[in-house]
Each structure stands twice: as C-alpha cells, then as structure tokens.
Amino acid sequence: MAEKKYDWAAIAKNPKFVELHHKKTAFLFGWWIFSCVYYFLLPLGAAYTPGIFKVKIIGVINFGYMFALSQFFVSWGIALYYSHVANKDFDRLTRELIDELHL
C-alpha cells in the first residue's frame, strides 16, 4: 500500500487541530478524573463512613445501596454525554480540519 505523505508537524500546528486538541484533552481527562473520584468514593465511603451508608432512604433501602446503584447511572451518563459532545464537537472539528487540508 502506497503511503500518502503528510506534513504531520504542520497539521499539529494548524489552529483547527490545536483547538480540537485543547477541547479534547480538557474533556477527556477532566471527566476521566471525575469518574475515578466518584468511583473510589464508594470503597472509601464503605470502609471509613459506614454510618452514612446505613442511613435508610426509601423503606429499608439505604444510602449505600443508592450510591452503588448511582455509579451505574453516572457511568452511563458520562458515556452518553461524551458521545453527544464527540459527535457534535470533536467530529465536526476533525471534519473541518480534514476539509481544510484537502485530504
């Protein structure tokens, strides 16, 4: 397969790429750190603040259970939000960049 030659350094300096790179980095690492913090609150909370986990919320269902269940919805929420932003913003910027470079 004949590899097409690209000037990678020039693309990396293209303002469109710089914008894409900044937006993506902030979003990806920001939400990744958020998800990790939220997740590790679960084992930490279960170990060091069992009192809060035992508080009953609905009937016999306690805070600990709701918190563990919320992990699933938070993960799904982040996934859907990422997909929304990526489809709308990141993919658009990528397309614009490719159009501009006439690739």
Add this chain to the structure above:
Amino acid sequence: MTMKKIFIAATLALSIAGAAFAEESAKAPAAAPAAAAAPAAQGAAPAATAAAPGAAAQKSAVAAPAPAPAEKKHELKTNRTITIGLFAVIIAITMGVVVWAAKQTKTAADFYAAGGGITGTQNGWAIAGDYMSAASFLGISGLISLYGYDGFMYSVGWLVAYITVLLIVAEPCRNAGKYTLGDILSFRTSPKPVRAFAAISTVAVSTFYLTAQMVGAGKLMALLVGIPYKMSIIGVGILMVGYVVFGGMTATTWVQIIKAGLLMSGAILLSILVMAKAGFNPVGFFDIIVNNPNIQDHVSKLVLKDGVILSGIDAGQRFLEPGLYMKNPLDQISLGMALVFGTAGMPHILMRFFTVPTAQAARKSVIIAMFIIGGFYVLTTLLGFGAAINITPQAITAVDAGGNMATLMLAQVMGADIAPIIGDLFLAFLCAVAFATILAVVSGLVLAASAAIAHDIYVNVIKDGHADQHEQVFAARVTSFVVGACGIMIGIAAEKQNVAHLVALAFAVASSGNLPVVVLSLFWRKFNTAGVISGLVVGTVCSIALVLVSPNMTYPKVVAGGAKKVVAALEKKQAALPAGATLTEKDTKALAKARVDAQQDGTSLVGLDKPLFTLKNPGIVSIPLGFLAAIIGALAFPSRRSEEMFDEVYVRQNTGIGMAKAVDH
C-alpha cells in the same frame, strides 16, 4: 483446501494426544503439577481446599467455581439429556458460524481484525461477550447471595473500568493501531525490541487469564453435566482452537455476540421471574430480604466471627450494608485500581477496537458494551438477592462454598415453580449459557495471544515485516493452534492448582505493565523505546512478584495456625457440652479436618512462612511503579526520533488521518 485438511487432521491428532495425556495423568496425579507449564507452575500452590474454609470460599468466588462438596440433599441436579442437547445446539450454531467465517478469512486483516468490517453495534455486543466471564456470570451473583451489599459493590468496578476504555484508549487505538498492542507501541520506537516485549506481556496476560478460565470451565462442566474434568478441558479446548484457527476474528466475534445475547436473555428472564414473585415492587423486594429468617440467621453467623451479635431484623438489614465480605479497604481500592486501569490494558479487549472501521464506530461500540455490561450487573443484584431469598444462603453454601451455583439453583427453582420440566429446561439453558460464556472468553484470549506471537514476533521481528498475506494467515493459524494446544495442556496440568489468583494477576499485569505504556505512547511527546521497555518490564515483574508473596498463595503454616484455632474452639465447645452429648455431625467433621490441617508444615511456593505483602491485589503499588518506570526510562534515554514523530502519532490518534485501513488487500 489442503491446508484445511491438514488442520482437521492436526485437530484430531491433538484430541487423541490430549486424551492420552489425560489418561496418563489420571494414573499418576502426582505428576500433573510438575508437568505444569511455566506460568501455572509459577503461580502454583496446593489446592484452595487446603486453605481455611473462609479463605477458600473467598478465593473460589473471585475466579473459578470450586468443586461442590458432596452433600446429598442440596445437590444441583441437571437433566443431562436436555443440557447436553442444548450444548450440542450451541456447538452446531457456532460451527455453522465458523464455516461461514472461514470462507471470508483470506488476509491477515481478515484473520486479526475481521477485515475491519464489524459494525459499532456488533462490536459492542462482542466486547460484552469477550469481557463477561463465567466468574462474572456465576461468581458475582453468588457473592451477592452470600454477602449481600459487598457483592454488589464488587460488581461496580467492572463497569466503571469502561470509562477509561471509552475516554482514553478506544478511539486512539482504532486510529493509531492495526492488529495488536505491539502495533501501537512500536509506532515511534525501535520496533523489534518493543514488539518482542509487548508480545511477551500480551502472552503473559492471556495465559494467566486463559488458565483461570480453562480450570474454571473444566470444574464447571464436571459439576454441571458430569463430564470428567479432563474431557471437559479437551472438549472446550478443541472448540476454542476450531473457532480461532478456521474462523479467526470473524468467528470469534460472532461466538462472542451469540454468547452475550444468550447471557442477557437468561439474566432478563430469570430477573423477571424473581421480580414477579416479589410483585414487581422493588421496595417490597428489599423488605422481603430484610425480613427473611434464613438470611437473618446467615448474617448472624457471619458477624459472629467478628464478635458482633446481631439477630432478627437487624441482621437482615446488615445484609444490605457494607463489610460482610470485603474487610480490607486498601485491598478493595487496589482491586478497583486494577480494574479501572487494567481493563483498558487487556490485549483481548484492545484488539476488539481494530475490528471496526472508524473511531466513531469504536466509540459507539464501547457505549453499547457499557449498557450491556452495566445492565447485566444491575440484573445480577436481583439474581443474587433472589437466590438468597428463594434458595437460602445455607442451601447455596451447601452446594458450593463460594456461592458459584446460586444463579443456576435459582433458575431451577424458579422454573420448577411453574412446572418441574420448566425448571430442568431453564437450568439446562443457563448451563448452556455458562458453556457459551466460557467458549467466547477463551477464544478471545487465544486470538489475542496468537496475534502477538504471529504478527509481532514472527512477521515483524523474525521476517522484518516481509511476509505475504498467505504466509501471514498461515502463521496466524499455526500459532493459534499451538497456543490453543498449550492452553489445553496447562488447563489439564493445573487441575489441582489454586488458580484464583491468576485473574488478579492478569489484571495486575495489564494495569501496571500495558496501560501505562499505551497511554504514554499516545499522549506524551518524550516517550520512547527505553520507556516502553522499562515500563513493561517493571510493571509486569512487580505484579508477578507481589502476587507471589501475597495472601493469594497458600501458606501451610498459616493454614495450620488457623486450623489450630478451630480445633481449640471446637474442643472447648465439646468440653462445654453436657455429659453424654456429642458435637453435631458437621462440627465433628470440621474438627477432624482441622486436626489434619493443623499438622501442615512447610512454606509457600517462594519459600515463605507467611505473606510478605498483605494485599491480594498488587495494583495500588504496581501501577504507580509501572508509570514511574516508564517515565524514568524515557527520560533517562531520550530519543530525538521518537520526539519528532510524536506529532504524527498525536495527529493520527486524534483525527484518524492516514489511518491504517484494516482492509488493505
């Protein structure tokens, strides 16, 4: 065509050789451990049954189902005709898939990446099928049925792990990679050494995971349908080799999709039955748990070990609170880290992203996989609690101390509530699901290991990348065959070994060795050959070393110490009994066993009296070390070429410009 014949002949030869091997080691069981190939022998320790009962339960729950103690009244009886019939249906369908897939597998891209022709949705189901092992399916619901809340909390990390996959690795890998981990890592480094080390790490992770899966499979099949352990391993092994050798990634993908579909149908159906019994009222369902006298009694006994006295509704409520199973918070955090970092470093998961045509499809596939996997674990809660209510924890532990049979027992009972034959059918269906689960996971692992050996080592290191499509596919098929055959041998040899720690080990190596170097390759300009190699070596060696000196291994002196305490307690109990009364049958048996165990002496595999490292999961230490080694290695031996090429990698991974098309016929 002649090649196909050669393979069919070879498969037959392998099965005969395997049977002969099985025959031989049955005669001389003592020889089997010695014959274990390197990874199994490294991790080998006397069987889990030699450990204290509690520890054995915890171990077996994490990975492989433990054999059930023979106790007549709680036996799990499968209808063999129906079960084997369903197994045959699954084998027939998957074989049909293989025949179809074999016709489409002509190039290396077809073999390793299904020609890039898998859609996002299909790949999402396949990821779920690749990831959820029998340990997730049977183990986690078992944990919930015995320890309530902690089992549920344990399941959370397996889903959260996919946030890392989604945000950090999936799309960059699709954009910058081709078939293997080595492809990503060798982009701007010296390809030969990097590929060699990446292949070693991939093969190590896959072998650890594969061994745990094979041993689990053998024990499960023996327990469920009474097929002897060695025959089960050989049977599963031949199917696995057949799928991968003939059908490559296409067949593996479809086996995984079929399995995920079966698994979800089984879980949904069983959850509906459980909730129907509770009147579809979630709050009422939890009331039933708290008020169930069997659960209350079970919890009272559990907390009594910690010197806490609880009874009645308080004990029932305790089942919904943390701390019955996971006693060491640091270990739990360490496990969480291994999952969050390790899933994204698993070669068989990474490989799945090369099968889709675009980054968008990779993104979509992770999101679909997250909904399937997450949905499954939420349903698992219902199954676990449902089993605790309807089967009782006492009956579950009577069949298997780790609770691995809880879901299957639940299926039989819930089905039998409608009609006895439906109970048998439903149980047979779930056994078939477990069977499909094993096949799907082991096939993915064999494919990942073979790709590393054939594509990285043979084609790119030995042949300098100069191999035509025909030769590449041939090499891939031969390698898969050899890897599969080794898998069978190791599986047979490891029958009596404690393999539970191998899953922890696989995740530890993936999280401490693979993930740091993948992330740094994709995101850090100064990263280079020295960084990749030091990161992989330090991460892998630290993980293995820490697991070898961890409580996962068996320490005869510790076992003896525990047994002595049991002997003392039971003798005290006996002395306190009124004259003429004797201990219950169960206590007498326990006393006899403890007296035997108390005689144990010796050291662990690496010659220790007691664990040097107190955590079962090394992640909390080995992950930072892996990152640190990768960074220090890169800084100590800077490479201008690697830095100059960063722009290319970074633009490629972000935009997909210049992407290696999977279809390059």
